[in-house]
Amino acid sequence: MFGLKKMTFKGGAHPPEGKEFTEHKPIEIMPSPQQVIIPVQQHIGAPSQVLVQKGDTVKIGDKICEANGFVSLPVHASISGKVTKIGEFQHPLGMKTQAIVIENDGVDTLSDSIQPNENYLNLSPDEMKNRIREAGISGMGGASFPTHVKLSPPKDKPIDTLILNGAECEPYLTADHRLMLEYPDDILKGLQIFQKILNIKRAYIAIENNKPDAIKLVRKKASAYEGISVVGLNVKYPQGAEKQLIYAITKRQVPTGGLPMDVGCLVQNVGTARAVYQAVAENIPLYQRVATITGAGVNETKNILVRIGTLFKDVIEFCGGYKENVSKLIMGGPMMGIAQYTDEVPVIKGTSGILVLDQAATKRNEPLPCISCGRCVDTCPMGLMPTTLAELVDFEHYDQAVILGLMDCIECGTCTFICPSRRNLLQSIRFGKFKVIRQRRKAS
Ligand code: SF4
Ligand code: SF4
Incomplete structure (x- = not known):
């Protein structure tokens, strides 16, 4: 059906994969931390508006910030407890921004709004999109663009191809791989919701060929659904980038300055699909996510389910602490990740991983002049x-x-x-x- 040699794009590279640290490790649930620092701004778009005050008590999943416009998202409490401070804190994207501090009451009480809805497939597309927005879901592959906006293309840009991105081409990261192995049904139900919203019969789930177990399992599960094909992709970086993925599968080229919708495509990440299923079917907002904690500089590499707002230092402690000779802390992977100057920054909705490198991994001599090698x-x-x-x-x-x-x-x-x-x-x-x-x- 799909010639494997064609399932790629021009250019790219083959950096060391580094996935062996965690690809076989099941997702562990990290206990809720004593304190979370939840940034008000975690998505691309207008900053959200704070709804709580110092001294307020909150439950898990309570809305603590409201969306401020269409291209904006609410933010939710990730632990139950008391709001102790609202102020400026270091953000993992590199600046200081407003954040809400919650101290844990140790009870882990869920918001009353978290209720399953067995008839969720009877909801209208607009009702589904509203639930996705109310759940505060942004793209979980790292882009952090509000998902409900992506699901609302203008009328003159009809979408005929939906691609679920399970490529996870970034070295070291295995969170999406584990999600596909452990929650394939949730992911497929999320894809079904995307299909219903966009009225699209055909959809693809794209997975790099270095995850044969995920390809096999998801393909088997997908056979129970109509119109879903699982596509194995050549292993090449950055195979999971939207434009490269679209070209690999459809041979359509997104124009310069354009968007996937310009060529009738929409790409969503597998983690986003699961979050969408939980939001629409169970009213669960995005208050936690799966992330890969990895690298030669951390004692125990893991895939973890972690609350938004948990400080990196608490995550590292949960993973056995730092080894000696740590030289670099990165949010994300080594290619696209963002270097951190402190571990007192919180996990945000777009934190797909935390990479701790040692001196051997970061040894890089001074740059030399360009030799015009091309x-x-x-x-x-x-x-x-x-x-x-x-x-x-x-x-x-x-x-x-x-x-x-x-x-x-x-x-x-x-x-x-x-x-x-x-x-x-x-x-x-x-x-x-x-x-x-x-x-x-x-x-x-
Ligand atoms: S970082 Fe930008 S310029 Fe460099 S290879 Fe990637 S797309 Fe090209
Ligand atoms: S030496 Fe110059 S031309 Fe060659 S890869 Fe580096 S920047 Fe590009």
């Missing part, structure tokens, strides 16, 4: 010229960088990984994108 150009999955873009940004020629596709960079890090001169091209390009977005915001 390898970064050959491997860029977006067909960009990373070395030229980085130079233009370094010299603050942002307009020219934009003309050459700066904003099309998907920040996959392949260019940095492949560069023999060890140039951190991604860092320059990311900074350039940040400057351009800021300039545009100021001008609007």
